[in-house]
Amino acid sequence: MKFNFLLFLWVVIIGFASCSKNEGSESDHEAAAVNDSDEWPEMDSFHMVMAEAFHPYKDSANLEPAKRLAEEMAREADAWAASSLPAKVNSEAVQAQLNQLKQDTRSLADKIKEGASDEEIGGSLKSLHDVFHGIMEAWNGAGEEEHHH
Numbered sequence: 001m002k003f004n005f006l007l008f009l010w011v012v013i014i015g016f017a018s019c020s021k022n023e024g025s026e027s028d029h030e031a032a033a034v035n036d037s038d039e040w041p042e043m044d045s046f047h048m049v050m051a052e053a054f055h056p057y058k059d060s061a062n063l064e065p066a067k068r069l070a071e072e073m074a075r076e077a078d079a080w081a082a083s084s085l086p087a088k089v090n091s092e093a094v095q096a097q098l099n100q101l102k103q104d105t106r107s108l109a110d111k112i113k114e115g116a117s118d119e120e121i122g123g124s125l126k127s128l129h130d131v132f133h134g135i136m137e138a139w140n141g142a143g144e145e146e147h148h149h
Contacts, residue, residue: 049076
């Protein structure tokens with residue numbers, strides 16, 4: 001399961017890198033692809049923990065990984081919120097989302113420690129995942145022209 005996720009993540013990263021808008025020489029494109037995947041390591045680090053916690057819940061209502069990883073997720077969110085934002089997402093809106101993520105992960109970890117119900121934990125985990133995806137959308141959409149669908 002973990003291998004499949006890592007393979008999926010690698011394909012997504014390569015896909016984003018190959019679709020990046022960067023005019024210049026081929027070596028510029030290669031450098032941009034490397035830099036794009038390495039620009040926000042705190043996001044990648046949080047994402048790995050979030051995926052391990054969230055997908056078992058999403059796929060089969062299994063909250064055990066989330067319960068086990070809640071403290072680690074809170075530490076990762078804390079480190080991410082304290083890090084410098086990359087230029088392409090350096091805004092008050094993204095910082096506010098990161099602060100929300102930090103608060104929500106701490107709240108989830110505390111709820112788990114206090115013996116919250118699975119229903120409450122699942123709801124908090126889903127909300128937390130939504131906040132995380134908002135930050136990822138800002139990151140993945142940064143620098144692109146607006147698209148209206």
